Amino acid sequence: MSTLAWILAASLGGTVLSLALAGLVALRVKASWVPTLVSYAVGALLGVAFLDLLPHIFHVARNPERAAGFLLAGILAFFVLEKLLLWRHHHHHSDEEQHEAEEEMRHTGHDHGRSGWMIVFGDSFHNFTDGVIIAGAFLADTKLGVVTSLAIIAHEIPQEIGDFLVLLHSGFGRTKALIWNAVSGLSAVLGGLIAYFALSAVSDWLPEILAFAAASMIYVAVADLIPGLHRRTAFRDTLMQVTFIALGVGSIWAIHALLSV
Numbered sequence: 001m002s003t004l005a006w007i008l009a010a011s012l013g014g015t016v017l018s019l020a021l022a023g024l025v026a027l028r029v030k031a032s033w034v035p036t037l038v039s040y041a042v043g044a045l046l047g048v049a050f051l052d053l054l055p056h057i058f059h060v061a062r063n064p065e066r067a068a069g070f071l072l073a074g075i076l077a078f079f080v081l082e083k084l085l086l087w088r089h090h091h092h093h094s095d096e097e098q099h100e101a102e103e104e105m106r107h108t109g110h111d112h113g114r115s116g117w118m119i120v121f122g123d124s125f126h127n128f129t130d131g132v133i134i135a136g137a138f139l140a141d142t143k144l145g146v147v148t149s150l151a152i153i154a155h156e157i158p159q160e161i162g163d164f165l166v167l168l169h170s171g172f173g174r175t176k177a178l179i180w181n182a183v184s185g186l187s188a189v190l191g192g193l194i195a196y197f198a199l200s201a202v203s204d205w206l207p208e209i210l211a212f213a214a215a216s217m218i219y220v221a222v223a224d225l226i227p228g229l230h231r232r233t234a235f236r237d238t239l240m241q242v243t244f245i246a247l248g249v250g251s252i253w254a255i256h257a258l259l260s261v
Contacts, residue, residue, distance in 0.1 A: 043248020044162030074215025116170030122216020131191025
């Protein structure tokens with residue numbers, strides 16, 4: 001089996017497996033549970049950003065200041081992207097429809113796809129870098145490539161569950177959420193292909209690409225999802241939110257602990 005075949009098989013197989021397991025869990029979730037389980041998504045997104053991506057970025061970056069600049073630029077870019085999505089939505093609806101949409105968001109938490117689309121964009125960057133990492137590992141050694149691929153798959157499962165919940169909460173239907181999660185997942189194959197033919201050129205920009213991916217997760221969690229959680233102020237709701245945020249962070253931490261044994 002050629003190195004390129006290993007890279008493609010690992011990138012595609014990892015995407016399919018992580019999405020299948022995440023979809024199996026998320027598709028069994030009742031619609032009424034989604035607003036509560038969004039707290040898990042908040043924890044998973046912040047866990048990936050602060051326990052995984054950012055430490056890795058600043059450990060491997062040759063120029064940490066440039067990586068930090070890309071993180072800041074990413075947050076600002078997703079702010080502008082959300083503004084564009086808001087303007088587009090407002091342009092295609094009358095004032096009365098816009099008012100009804102705002103009322104619906106206050107009651108259901110749906111934001112008409114804004115946070116969902118930002119997750120799709122940001123996760124595509126993240127999965128692209130996973131493909132690059134897989135390719136680099138296989139180019140170094142086949143066994144290292146297999147171990148690296150298994151570690152990435154294990155790490156992706158809780159994040160994909162969180163991403164799926166964000167898409168559902170954002171107003172995506174289950175089928176649409178699954179399709180777009182798959183599309184963003186396939187960017188790992190693209191990353192693996194490009195890295196195979198131009199690894200050195202792509203590797204130089206890995207910290208910056210990862211910083212952009214981390215920015216999307218931080219922005220969506222802090223700017224879009226957490227404000228929605230604050231609309232539920234009852235003590236029971238707050239306790240559930242804190243519990244599920246801790247579960248989201250804990251699932252990412254647990255994967256790291258298991259992989260480091």
